[in-house]
Amino acid sequence: MxxxxxxxxxxxxxxxxxxxxxxxxxxRPIPPGGMTTAAAVHFTVNEQVAGEIMAYxxxxxxxxxxxxxxxxxxxxxxxxxxxxxxxxSKRMFGPxxxxxxxxxxxxxxxxxxxxxxxxxxxxxxxxGTRDQDSLYPCVExxxxxxxxLHKLHNHETVSLAAIERNSALFAPGSRDAVGAELVAMGLxxxxxxxxxxxxxxxxxxxxxxxxxxxxxxLRRIGVAEPDVFTLSADLTATYDQHCNKKRGDQTITIAIVxxxxxxxxxxxxxxxxxxSADYVQFILKIxxxxxxxxxxxxxxxxxxxxxxxxxxxxxxxxxxxxAERVIGQLCPMADFTIILLGKNVYRSLFIDPAADIYPHKKxxxxxxxxxxxxxxxxxxxxxxxxxxxxxxAGRRPAPMS
Numbered sequence: 001m002x003x004x005x006x007x008x009x010x011x012x013x014x015x016x017x018x019x020x021x022x023x024x025x026x027x028r029p030i031p032p033g034g035m036t037t038a039a040a041v042h043f044t045v046n047e048q049v050a051g052e053i054m055a056y057x058x059x060x061x062x063x064x065x066x067x068x069x070x071x072x073x074x075x076x077x078x079x080x081x082x083x084x085x086x087x088x089s090k091r092m093f094g095p096x097x098x099x100x101x102x103x104x105x106x107x108x109x110x111x112x113x114x115x116x117x118x119x120x121x122x123x124x125x126x127x128g129t130r131d132q133d134s135l136y137p138c139v140e141x142x143x144x145x146x147x148x149l150h151k152l153h154n155h156e157t158v159s160l161a162a163i164e165r166n167s168a169l170f171a172p173g174s175r176d177a178v179g180a181e182l183v184a185m186g187l188x189x190x191x192x193x194x195x196x197x198x199x200x201x202x203x204x205x206x207x208x209x210x211x212x213x214x215x216x217x218l219r220r221i222g223v224a225e226p227d228v229f230t231l232s233a234d235l236t237a238t239y240d241q242h243c244n245k246k247r248g249d250q251t252i253t254i255a256i257v258x259x260x261x262x263x264x265x266x267x268x269x270x271x272x273x274x275x276s277a278d279y280v281q282f283i284l285k286i287x288x289x290x291x292x293x294x295x296x297x298x299x300x301x302x303x304x305x306x307x308x309x310x311x312x313x314x315x316x317x318x319x320x321x322x323a324e325r326v327i328g329q330l331c332p333m334a335d336f337t338i339i340l341l342g343k344n345v346y347r348s349l350f351i352d353p354a355a356d357i358y359p360h361k362k363x364x365x366x367x368x369x370x371x372x373x374x375x376x377x378x379x380x381x382x383x384x385x386x387x388x389x390x391x392x393a394g395r396r397p398a399p400m401s
Contacts, residue, residue, distance in 0.1 A: 041207060041210045043207070043211065046119045046120060047120060047208075048211075049314065049315060050119035051214055052316065053112070053115060053119065053260055053317055054116060054123070054141075054208065054213075055211070055216070055317070056112075056317055056319055057113070057348075058145070058148070058217060058218075059217060060074065060112070061103070061104075061145050062148060062221070063075025065319065065350070066108065066349065066350060067108050067347070067348070067349075067350055070108060073106075074104050074106070076149075077101075077102070078101065078102045078103065078146050079150070081101065083146065083150065083190055083194040084194070085139075085197035086197075088102060088139055088143045088146060092139045093125075099136065102146070103136075103137075109347075109348050110135060110344065110347075111343050111345045111347055111348065112260060112342075112347075112348040113137060115261060115262055115342045116137075120204070121133065123137060123138050124138055125138050125139070127202075138202065139201065140198045140201055143198045144198060144205065147191060147194060147195060147198075148223050155222075157186055157224060157225040158185060158187060158223065158224060159227065159229075160218065160225070160230065161225075161230075162181075162185040163185050163187075163209065164229070165184075166184070170200065172200055176189065176193060176196070177189075177192045212233040212236035213237040215237070216233045217237075218230075219234065238329055239329045239330045252307050252335050253307075253308050253331075253333055253334045254307070254309050254335065254337070254338065254383065255309070255310040255311070255327070255330070255331035255334035256283060256286060256338045256340060257311075257312055257318065257327070257330060257331065257337055257339050258311075258312065258315040258316070259316055259317060259341055259345075260342050261340060261345070262342060263279045263315055264276040274314050274315075275313070282340075282368065282371045283311055285374075286376070287309055289376065290380055290383055290384060293380050293381065293384045294384055294387075294391075297384060298388060298391055306391070310331050312330065312331075316330065318339050319349050320350065320352070323339070323361070323363060324361070336383055336386045336387050337363035338366055339363055339365045339366065340366050341365055341367050342368055343367065343369050346365055346367055358382055358386055362386065
């Protein structure tokens, strides 16, 4: 994958300061009206990151994002199947040809899927019950995809606010929704029973359907009804992080942003061990290589203090369709941004080299394995070439709007 730069950066020891700044979405005030909002639901740090990744994966498996050649198949695969949870389960646990009736056997999403399972193994077909994860997502995730697919093709919306208000009806032993309850949720009786089976099989999905990034995505793609609930999610599904504001006009800032990446081999529930030793070394390797290249090509030296790096303390979810928005929230003062992707995650993206990366944008995408194996010469050259004009001008340009 040579149209995108794939590597990690580092601050030169003792010279540059890495800003390990928390990037958790800012929780906004809950709008009035008495209903629970996505902002009010508690997620562990692992679930928060998993939900951000899942929001993007949902778009991919509905044929709305990802590689162009796979979108038509994803947008229709399984559309002829009824909303029957037992049927979905039998296909997902059956032989490969049966799974292919429900989902596209798309190797492009394997890297992305593995990162998702890293943060929540319940989302894997084996649900974390085995030493190794399956290549396939869990039954419940594929079932929700099937429901969303039906809704998209029927041009119908669901009310996530009403589903939340009626959450007790999805509990084991509860009665089924009827009449006005179904109308309020935007579900038929068949759709309700199907969704109820999903939530009873894996209760975590009832909570994930209130995750701000997922709610906001479902509203944006036209499946969730726009209302106060989804508006709250839109406001909360953000990386409100403004860094480097106090740095002077002579400072050049390069952001290295981990995206859809397992930053540690094992992650504690509170996210206290985000950075593994290997990850830290990757960052240092990138930063050192940039500094070495700059020293050869300009008058910038480690002693003059003109170059600084910004590195968030935890991964975010960036892809071409949201890159400008997320980078603008996370590191608006950066002169250049390296988006560091997990192994093979770039394969799940559609990156247009004529529009989505440098020189058309102030960022590039980098695969972690390229950093691991030292295959980053071209990308380092790109970064240095991008910031040399800023250094030559002797001042910072206006921040990205």
